[in-house]
Amino acid sequence: MRSMNVAERRARLALRHRLSPQARTDDVAGIARSMVVLHATDPATVFLSVAARSVGAVPGAVEKALYDDRTLLRMLAMRRTMFVAPVELVPVLQSSTANGLAAKQRATYSRLIERGGDVPDVPAFFAEAEEAAHRALLARGEATGAQLGADVPLLRTRVDPAPGKSYSRPTSVTTWILVTLGCEGRIVRGRPNGSWTSSQYRWSPAEAWLPGGIEDVPADGARAELVRRWLRAFGPAPAADLKWWTGWNAGDVRKALALLDVTEVDLGGATGLVLSDDLEPEPAPEPWAALLPALDPTPMGWQERGWFLGEHGPALFDRNGNIGPSVWWDGRIIGGWAQRKDGEIVFRLLEDAGAEAEAAVEREAARMAAWYGDVRAIPRFRTPLERELTS
Structure with a gap:
């Protein structure tokens, strides 16, 4: 069985989710298609x-x-x-x-x-x-x-x-x-x-x-097409992640997968699925930082998030499973961020990722502050760290 380790999954995430600077674009519809x-x-x-x-x-x-x-x-x-x-x-x-x-x-x-x-x-x-x-x-x-x-x-x-x-x-x-x-x-x-x-x-x-x-x-073909797109963006991943993301019953998930050419891969103790024409590894991009908003489609794309979330779930998720604003470094979450009432973007790193990471996060925070401009936006679902940063 082909093995796809965490490093390979993180490289795919960086490029396919357009989070690495080399993959970013100003094509808004293209960004939506990527996700x-x-x-x-x-x-x-x-x-x-x-x-x-x-x-x-x-x-x-x-x-x-x-x-x-x-x-x-x-x-x-x-x-x-x-x-x-x-x-x-x-x-x-x-x-x-x-x-x-x-x-x-x-x-x-x-x-x-x-x-x-x-x-x-x-x-x-x-x-x-x-x-x-x-x-x-x-x-x-x-x-x-x-x-x-x-x-x-x-x-x-x-x-x-x-x-x-x-x-x-x-x-x-x-x-x-x-x-x-x-x-x-x-x-x-x-x-x-x-x-x-x-x-x-x-x-x-x-x-x-x-x-x-x-x-x-036709519904069967539509479900298969949606699964194909999800696997291209979020694969490899366990079938349980797909079932959670779609909200379908297990039977509909199985029927959709049966219409596609998929391959099982070893995710290091778990079995994942990937499109059979998508087994080649992605080249690892340069280290990158990103500030993703509450409910961003990247962290909300999988049910099992340990390979990029680590132990930071209690600080970054509310009780209903909604993620707040998260700080990313090279394919994993290392902290959280928030916008204060005066517009300042503040963040807290929950682990020491080094000086390069902190400098890159600072640059992303400045980018995000410029995007907001005069707009103030409180996340609809407040999370523990976001509340602390804005208190």
Whole structure:
């Protein structure tokens, strides 16, 4: 069995994730393709992930790709997580993951309406509300949820999500309907109301990004294509990492792998998978430093992170498994960083990596400070070290 040790995995990470200076680019969509998708649960993550992998790109370049060129699209997909994806990958994500998610969302919200609303025929109500919201959005071209609620009376229907509970607060179904339409690929999240750190988006018809809508592709082939891209970016890795990243059941993972030509490799006590045409080692780049944001797709790409995280998990992760801002040196995490209220970028190294590493991290901190400019962004999920650095 071919052996792929930690040093080889770290070299792949440096080059394929565009973290080594020699692999960086100002092609925003190209950066997203390198990572398969960019995490977008925290809106700032998308921009800061690009910052870490670019040479001279600025926030406006990311906004241009998202909202003017429309080469990227924001959508819910794996593990019901928000991602920014290259538009050519959207049909794959829709068929492999989002369609199933849409069915689950519809079922969940329907139960809430049945339990806490005064709606005699929930399936008919849900379908009618969806169609009315979609028509209103087509007429407007772009709208906020509040604007669509004003246009469509059904969206203003109020539901008590937890009847009899003291903490329950009646809410309208607007967000539920729009989220479901988004999962179905009929509408998309467009430009936010505020800066690039805002999560209050305006909605647009999917046709505004993809003329003719999202192409319908077979689910089995879509899952295989998504796995192929993940293995190219994150392989070699155990099948358990793939199952975790996709959020699929074990059967769907096995079926997808069966459609691909993959090879098992020894990861030093564990068995990993790699595409069979991707067994050649990458040339090790020069030592490099990077400041990756909270929820960056590199550390969130694997479930088993010991080979690059070491013992630093308790300081850098919250209780729900979300990573905060991390400092990297030559393929491993050596610390964490944060932006203070005055805009200063501060970091703490959790191990002694040497003077060269510390100087390189200082340079990356200066780069990140220039990217932020006057913008202040607190990570959506606070982690122990990030809180300490900003206290």
